[in-house]
Amino acid sequence: MNKTFDRSAGIVFLAIGAAFALGSRSISSSAYGSNVGPSIFPLILGIILMLLSARLIYEAVKYPAAQDRSSKPKLDYKRFGIILSATILYGLSMEHIGYVISTFLFLLIGFQTMKRDRWISAIIVSALCSGGVYYLFVVVLQGTLPGFPAWLGL
Known part of the structure; x- marks a missing residue:
């Protein structure tokens, strides 16, 4: 596990999730022939991405430092x-x-x-x-x- 990469990726994806959630608010609230507006999925996906990113950041901070750095994953x-x-x-x-x-x-x-x-x-x-x-x-x-x-x- 590469803690620095995971932490950085978590922060980037947290920002992307926030951008999705905020950007979904500017989408119109109704779609032709549908009771579910087009803003629902970007909002839900943004929230899910933010939650998963927060979990990744938490795991990266909590995980102990790797002992052996000589073996890289294939x-x-x-x-x-x-x-x-x-x-x-x-x-x-x-x-x-x-x-x-x-x-x-x-x-x-x-x-x-x-x-x-x-x-x-x-x-x-x-x-x-x-x-x-x-x-x-x-x-x-x-x-x-x-x-x-x-x-x-x-």
């Missing part, structure tokens, strides 16, 4: 490349195949990249997360997300 470029590619494809495919399918595929790829075994649990968690968030946002909060593609006939 960077895993393959996993990073897979997650980065999946993120880019996720953003590009959402309008074409819908939120539920694209999020399901993105989560499944992410879970399998981090831990290759346990396919059944990864499929179940990916399906529950993508379907659950869609249901919560579209049905409960009456927001709008790209649904299923028209070519599926659903």
Whole structure:
């Protein structure tokens, strides 16, 4: 654990979270066809980022100094490349195949990249997360997300 880097990153992300939360206040309060305004997600994401950053700063200050600095962690470029590619494809495919399918595929790829075994649990968690968030946002909060593609006939 690099305390200086973690502490610095925590401060930077705390500032970014505060900027998100403050910037969300300038977004209009209503969206066409939605009872949930567009300012809700940036505000929530800003608050979550600030909380996680505060936790990171706390952990960096609390964690004892590292004893052995000779062993540096090996960077895993393959996993990073897979997650980065999946993120880019996720953003590009959402309008074409819908939120539920694209999020399901993105989560499944992410879970399998981090831990290759346990396919059944990864499929179940990916399906529950993508379907659950869609249901919560579209049905409960009456927001709008790209649904299923028209070519599926659903």
